[in-house]
Amino acid sequence: MTVKHLLLEYNKLNEQGTFTSGDILSGRVIVVTSKETKVQRFSVKAKGKAEVTWTDQNGQTTVVHRDKKKYFYFEHIILQDKNKGDGSEIIGPGRNVYPFTFVIPNVDMPSCYEGKWGKITYSLRAQLTQSIWLVHKTKTEFPFLTKSEFPFASKSEIIIIGLKEQQYATSILFLGSGKVTMNVMSEKMGLKQGEAMGVSVEVLNNSARTVTPKFYLCEKQTFVAQSKRIIHTNDILFGTGHSVSAETSRTITSVLSIPPQLPPTFFNCSMMKLEYRLKVILDVPLARDPEIKLPLVILSGSPKPHQQKPEIHVV
Structure with a gap:
C-alpha cells in the first residue's frame, strides 16, 4: 500500500461555501505516497444528479420504483497509462498536489435536497487505479443553490x-x-x-x-x-x-x-x-x-x- 492518503479539496467562492450555475469549481487532489508509485489511471469527476427510489409491496412481490437524472458530468484525467495497463505513469514519493477546474453549466438546476425517497446531490470524486485489484477512491459533496429566484413558479x-x-x-x-x-x-x-x-x-x-x-x-x-x-x-x-x-x-x-x-x-x-x-x-x-x-x-x-x-x- 504505497498510497497513504487520497484527499479532495475545493475552493470556496463565498462565506457560505455555495455554488450556482455558471460558477467555476476549482480545487485540488492530494496524494500522499510512501515511495514512487505507478498508476494505470488517475482522474477527478464533477457530477450533478437527482435520484428517486421507493418500493411497493404487491402481494408477495416487491416492486422497486427508481429513476435518476444527470444534470452534468465532467471528468478531468490527471494521469493515464499510455500503454494500456503496464502502470507506466508515475507519482513521486511524498505529498503530490494536482489542481483541477470545472465550469458548472449555466442552466436551471435545482438546489441540493434530500427527502424521504429522493435526493439531489452535487459532488466531486477522485479515483486512483494502480491495478484491477487496487483502486483508491474519495468523494465530497458541495452545496449548490439554484440560480432561479422563483424555482416554484416556472409555469405560473x-x-x-x-x-x-x-x-x-x-x-x-x-x-x-x-x-x-x-x-x-x-x-x-x-x-x-x-x-x-x-x-x-x-x-x-x-x-x-x-x-x-x-x-x-x-x-x-x-x-x-x-x-x-x-x-x-x-x-x-x-x-x-x-x-x-x-x-x-x-x-x-x-x-x-x-x-x-x-x-x-x-x-x-x-x-x-x-x-x-x-x-x-x-x-x-x-x-x-x-x-x-x-x-x-x-x-x-x-x-x-x-x-x-x-x-x-x-x-
Missing part, C-alpha cells in the same frame, strides 16, 4: 404576484349546541428561511364548548419515477393559541417563525418537488376538528426583522 406567474399578498379563509362548524366560525388571515404567502409571519385567527364561538386554535406547518414531498408517484407529508406543530370559551368571540394573533434550516419550496426538478401549507386547526372536544390550509412558499435567503407586535408568540 400568479404565484409570484401573490407572494406579498394577504391570505384569507373561513371555516364553519355546526354543532348541536350552535356553530363555530373560524376566520384565518396570514400576512403574506412568501416567507424567507428563518422569517416570522403574523397570523390572525378570529373565532366566533356560538356553541357550548371551549375551542382552541393550533398552528401547523405542513410539508409535502412529491416523488415521481416511471410515471408513478408517491407523496410524503409531515406536519410541524408551531404552537397553540389561547382557548375561546363557550358563547364568546376572540381574535388570536400569533407570530409563526419559519425554521432557518427548512429547505425552500421548489418545482424545478422533474422527479421531485417540495411544497408547504400553513394549517390552522380548531380543537373542538368530541367533534371533528375544522381546519384551514393557506398556501405558503418558503424562499431562499436571509429574513428581514418582523415589525408586528403580536398578542402571543408561538415558537
Whole structure:
C-alpha cells in the first residue's frame, strides 16, 4: 500500500461555501505516497444528479420504483497509462498536489435536497487505479443553490404576484349546541428561511364548548419515477393559541417563525418537488376538528426583522 492518503479539496467562492450555475469549481487532489508509485489511471469527476427510489409491496412481490437524472458530468484525467495497463505513469514519493477546474453549466438546476425517497446531490470524486485489484477512491459533496429566484413558479406567474399578498379563509362548524366560525388571515404567502409571519385567527364561538386554535406547518414531498408517484407529508406543530370559551368571540394573533434550516419550496426538478401549507386547526372536544390550509412558499435567503407586535408568540 504505497498510497497513504487520497484527499479532495475545493475552493470556496463565498462565506457560505455555495455554488450556482455558471460558477467555476476549482480545487485540488492530494496524494500522499510512501515511495514512487505507478498508476494505470488517475482522474477527478464533477457530477450533478437527482435520484428517486421507493418500493411497493404487491402481494408477495416487491416492486422497486427508481429513476435518476444527470444534470452534468465532467471528468478531468490527471494521469493515464499510455500503454494500456503496464502502470507506466508515475507519482513521486511524498505529498503530490494536482489542481483541477470545472465550469458548472449555466442552466436551471435545482438546489441540493434530500427527502424521504429522493435526493439531489452535487459532488466531486477522485479515483486512483494502480491495478484491477487496487483502486483508491474519495468523494465530497458541495452545496449548490439554484440560480432561479422563483424555482416554484416556472409555469405560473400568479404565484409570484401573490407572494406579498394577504391570505384569507373561513371555516364553519355546526354543532348541536350552535356553530363555530373560524376566520384565518396570514400576512403574506412568501416567507424567507428563518422569517416570522403574523397570523390572525378570529373565532366566533356560538356553541357550548371551549375551542382552541393550533398552528401547523405542513410539508409535502412529491416523488415521481416511471410515471408513478408517491407523496410524503409531515406536519410541524408551531404552537397553540389561547382557548375561546363557550358563547364568546376572540381574535388570536400569533407570530409563526419559519425554521432557518427548512429547505425552500421548489418545482424545478422533474422527479421531485417540495411544497408547504400553513394549517390552522380548531380543537373542538368530541367533534371533528375544522381546519384551514393557506398556501405558503418558503424562499431562499436571509429574513428581514418582523415589525408586528403580536398578542402571543408561538415558537
